[in-house]
Amino acid sequence: MPVRLRSSHIFVNCPFDAGYRPIFNAIVFSVYDLGFVARCALEEDDAAEFRLLKIERLIEECRFGINDLSAVTLDPATGLPRFNMPLELGLFLGCKRFGPANQAKKRCLILDGDPYRYRAFLSDVAGQDIRSHGADPERAIREVRDWLLLASKRTGLPGGGEIIEQYRRFQKDLPDICAVLALEPDRLTFLDLSATITEWLRMRR
Amino acid sequence: MTKTLHVYRSNGSWAVKREGRRPETFGTRREAVQVAVRDGKKAKAAQVVVHGSDGRILEHRTYGMPIIQEPPKKGLVTSRRIAAAVGKVVLDRLHADPLPDRAGTPAK
Numbered sequence: 001m002p003v004r005l006r007s008s009h010i011f012v013n014c015p016f017d018a019g020y021r022p023i024f025n026a027i028v029f030s031v032y033d034l035g036f037v038a039r040c041a042l043e044e045d046d047a048a049e050f051r052l053l054k055i056e057r058l059i060e061e062c063r064f065g066i067n068d069l070s071a072v073t074l075d076p077a078t079g080l081p082r083f084n085m086p087l088e089l090g091l092f093l094g095c096k097r098f099g100p101a102n103q104a105k106k107r108c109l110i111l112d113g114d115p116y117r118y119r120a121f122l123s124d125v126a127g128q129d130i131r132s133h134g135a136d137p138e139r140a141i142r143e144v145r146d147w148l149l150l151a152s153k154r155t156g157l158p159g160g161g162e163i164i165e166q167y168r169r170f171q172k173d174l175p176d177i178c179a180v181l182a183l184e185p186d187r188l189t190f191l192d193l194s195a196t197i198t199e200w201l202r203m204r205r
Numbered sequence: 206m207t208k209t210l211h212v213y214r215s216n217g218s219w220a221v222k223r224e225g226r227r228p229e230t231f232g233t234r235r236e237a238v239q240v241a242v243r244d245g246k247k248a249k250a251a252q253v254v255v256h257g258s259d260g261r262i263l264e265h266r267t268y269g270m271p272i273i274q275e276p277p278k279k280g281l282v283t284s285r286r287i288a289a290a291v292g293k294v295v296l297d298r299l300h301a302d303p304l305p306d307r308a309g310t311p312a313k
Binding site (some may be wrong): 008009032033034035036037038039043052154156157158173176177178180181183189190191194195196198199200201202203204205 | 208209211222250251254256262265269270271272273274275276277278279280281282284286287288289290291292293294295297298
């Protein structure tokens with residue numbers, strides 16, 4: 001029995017470390033503002049399940065994927081690149097290609113910091129939807145919105161400028177919301193961030 | 206301009222307010238919601254939010270814009286606490302909003 005492909009769910013394959021947090025938060029915010037659901041390996045806390053199995057299950061459920069390769073850089077400590085993001089992108093593309101018939105509907109966006117850097121380390125992805133955010137969260141929002149408009153064929157989606165304006169207002173409110181919750185904005189878990197974004201959008205967009 | 210029409214309790218009556226605009230007040234919640242829904246339906250895109258006394262959402266309606274989906278799972282903080290925290294900040298912002306006068310010029 002094939003797994004149900006959820007047409008509003010988007011697998012967000014992006015780094016979650018502090019330096020990348022502004023891009024990650026902007027992508028998650030735009031996904032929800034556009035009426036979709038952000039899914040991420042960080043939503044799972046069941047240590048009994050192997051990490052790769054969790055990721056495979058998430059990928060299988062999501063019709064869309066946003067993959068950011070900008071963190072594929074050499075780690076100063078080890079001298080090696082981080083390759084989790086390309087691995088998960090490969091799983092997504094493989095699931096679309098070799099999975100049951102319903103998986104052929106999958107669509108994915110590939111983001112990077114520079115427009116043509118991927119050619120030096122992942123040239124086989126040429127021909128996919130590859131865009132650059134230039135390490136700018138607001139540019140990432142525009143790229144996600146423009147891609148999702150075409151990939152989902154949904155109508156009535158807000159424009160990129162409108163989402164950016166909402167995101168700026170959300171960023172102003174977030175420290176006050178976190179103060180009420182006695183939490184630090186930079187340390188919100190993925191699920192708590194998602195719940196805060198959705199509640200804010202329902203009340204203040 | 207924001208697309209949200211807020212309905213909330215204010216000094217014993219019910220107010221309908223869009224940020225940056227002067228609030229209208231009504232004797233009952235039902236009247237206030239009727240006016241907010243009428244304005245929401247007239248707009249190209251809008252949402253109507255009825256707030257409880259702690260700011261949380263009692264009623265929510267969307268017109269011509271994407272419906273905000275539920276996140277996949279619950280996090281460490283309960284959704285009730287998050288809703289109350291967001292609601293408090295939103296109501297604080299509404300109360301602090303400088304109201305324009307009837308000609309549309311912001312009040313000094």
